[in-house]
Amino acid sequence: MPFLGQDWRSPGGSWVKTGSGWKRGSHDKVNDIIKFMSQENKENSGQEQDFEVVVKKRRKDMLNTAKTQYFHKDKWIYVHKGSTKERHGYCTLGEAFNRLDFSAAIHDRRRFTYVVRLLQLIAQSQLTSLSGAAQKNYFNILEKIVNKVLKDQENIRLIKELLQGLHTSLCQLVEGVGKSVLVGNINLWYLRMESILQWHYQLKHIQITAREDEGLTLVDLPADMQLNILRRLADGRDILSVGRVSARLSGLSEDRLLWKRLCQYHFTERQFRRRLMLNDKGQIDWQRMYFKMQRCYPRKEEYGDTPQFCRHCHVLFWKDTGHPCTANNPECAYIPLSPQAFINLFKF
Known part of the structure; x- marks a missing residue:
């Protein structure tokens, strides 16, 4: 009261x-x-x-x-960077991470890769900026992601890279424990590191079970449809993995036009000119160029659904949940945020 x-x-x-x-x-x-x-x-x-x-x-x-664990009815958060008479303090990354309910977002295929990428960026540089409750929420979401991948047997390599990067960051932070860079007891962080290694071991030794579904498979499709499916893949490693399934898919995975379009999707022509690589026939080797430029430049990132930021209300939210906007035309004020832009929003 x-x-x-x-x-x-x-x-x-x-x-x-x-x-x-x-x-x-x-x-x-x-x-x-x-x-x-x-x-x-x-x-x-x-x-x-x-x-x-x-x-x-x-x-x-x-x-x-x-x-005590608090549950927020509103799935949006007001992002304020200064104190006023109505609001004191400022909004932090941990508060937004707790409020936007990323735990439920991992069950949406459109948001899964976004949440994983955000966890990667937080592990690289922002883990120490989270509060104790936000760090606990971070590892709870990570555990749910691992259990989901073990059950669905999808996105295995993506999660293994996340766990490997997180373990590397924690090893560096634990060495600086004398500087109080981690929140909580150091033994708790050792237990979390052991959990990460255990999850990585489970993903490494996962056994992919064949699904007994009736109907056509990728191998049964015509060559032009198989090539069209390969063109939908945004990661060159996935193309090479599909090429190991059969001899015909192996030939399609070496298609020069396929790799050229992949390079043009992720990189610019100016980057091409700096990294030109020719094969024995004097032609551009697009496959080798892709993997070389991938090590030098960031790849293009696209997500099915991203959090929105309202410039009029300064509110961060998922688009399907919405927020009480006071603008005459709210849609014009919405800005989709990439994972890096999400983190940059809380850098003061």
Whole structure:
């Protein structure tokens, strides 16, 4: 129950719910509140043993608020970078990471790769900026992702790269534990590192089971349809993996036009000129160029669904959840955020 004093910025008084209604207690003395509740309850019933249980439970709930998990009804967050009379402090990356419900987003195929990429970027440079609750949420989401991949047997290489990069970052941070760069007990981080190694071992030794589905498979399709499917792949390593399935797919995976389009999709002509590579026939070797430029330049990233930022309201949200926008034409104020832009939004 809120209480507003003469000064509207004051936190107000403390109120306790009893059998006869709400009673006003001390301002910030938890023990007085508990004692007041205990006496009130004893007057109504007389079972001292039950009161002790209630008092201990209430003391634990009030003093260990850091262990309580809060669930937000609104799936959007106001991004403010300064203090005002209405809002104090500023919004952090950890708060946004908790509020936007990335735990449910991993079950959406359009958002899965986005969440994984965001976890990679956080592991590289932003892990120490997260609060203890956000770090706990980070590893909970990571565990759900690993369990999902083990069950669906999809995106195995993507998650293995995430775990490998995270383990490398944690090894570097643990060495600097004397500088207090990690939140929590160091033994907890050692346990998390052991979990990461265990997950990586499970993904490395996963056994892909064949699905007994009736109908055509990739091998049964005509060559032109197989080539059209290969052109939809955005990663050259996936093309090479498909080429190992059969002899015909191996020949299609070596198609020069296929690799040329892949290079043109990810890189610019100016980058081509700096990394030209010719084969024995004097022609451009697009396949070798792709893997060489991949090591020198970042690849193009596209996602099925991304978080939106409203420039009018300064609110971060998923597009399907929306937010109470006050603009006349809200769609014009929405900006899709890439994973790196998401992190840059909280750099002050």
